Amino acid sequence: QVQLVESGGGLVQAGGSLRLSCAASGCTFGNYVMGWFRQAPGKERELVADITRSGGRTYYADSVKGRFTISRDNAKNTAYLQMNSLKPEATAVYYCANRSDGSFWYLRRGECDYWGQGTQVTVSS
Numbered sequence: 455q456v457q458l459v460e461s462g463g464g465l466v467q468a469g470g471s472l473r474l475s476c477a478a479s480g481c482t483f484g485n486y487v488m489g490w491f492r493q494a495p496g497k498e499r500e501l502v503a504d505i506t507r508s509g510g511r512t513y514y515a516d517s518v519k520g521r522f523t524i525s526r527d528n529a530k531n532t533a534y535l536q537m538n539s540l541k542p543e544a545t546a547v548y549y550c551a552n553r554s555d556g557s558f559w560y561l562r563r564g565e566c567d568y569w570g571q572g573t574q575v576t577v578s579s
Contacts, residue, residue, distance in 0.1 A: 456480040456568045458550050460544045463573030468542055470577070474535040476550030476570055483510075484528040486552035487563050492557075492575075494546040501562050502548070503535065513558070542579045566569040 462474040474490070489504035503514045503524035512524050523536040533550055549568035560566075 458568055458570035460550055460554065460570040460573040462549065463548060463575045465515045465576045465578065466540055468540060468579050469576055470540050471538045472538070472540065473573060474537070474550075474573060474575075476535075478531045478533075478552070481552075481568075482517075483526075483531040486515040486554050486567070487556050487558060487561055488524075488526060488533045488550060488552050489566065490524060490533075491549045491551060491564065493549070493572075498536075499548075499549075499564060501564075504558060504561060505533065507556065513515055513562075527559035537575070540575075544577050544578045545574060547574050549573075 457479045458490050459477045466472055484507055490502040491499050492502050493499040498512045502518055505512045505526055506525045521539045526533040549570050549572045551569045553561045
């Protein structure tokens with residue numbers, strides 16, 4: 455079956471950087487559009503960034519634009535989220551998810567085919 459496994463979370467000071475990875479198995483990774491979401495305590499899950507199947511186009515939430523970079527390596531079945539200049543408000547569980555039909559309209563609303571288990575990111579002030 456399809457599995458998405460996130461890694462790379464941790465504790466970092468404000469201003470620091472982390473790189474999250476999302477390793478996929480059980481699917482043809484390049485056939486899926488990918489997204490990174492996050493959910494902070496007491497808040498709704500929100501989209502952070504997404505990327506097309508080829509990696510040629512990306513989209514970012516306004517809150518992370520210019521500081522986060524989403525990318526993918528289809529040969530390695532892995533998506534990444536490089537997070538720079540981290541702020542305490544970035545503290546959340548980060549999830550990767552995908553969708554096979556290429557619909558960003560649905561993906562950005564959280565209607566995804568598969569989800570990872572999440573990785574905790576904590577940014578201290």
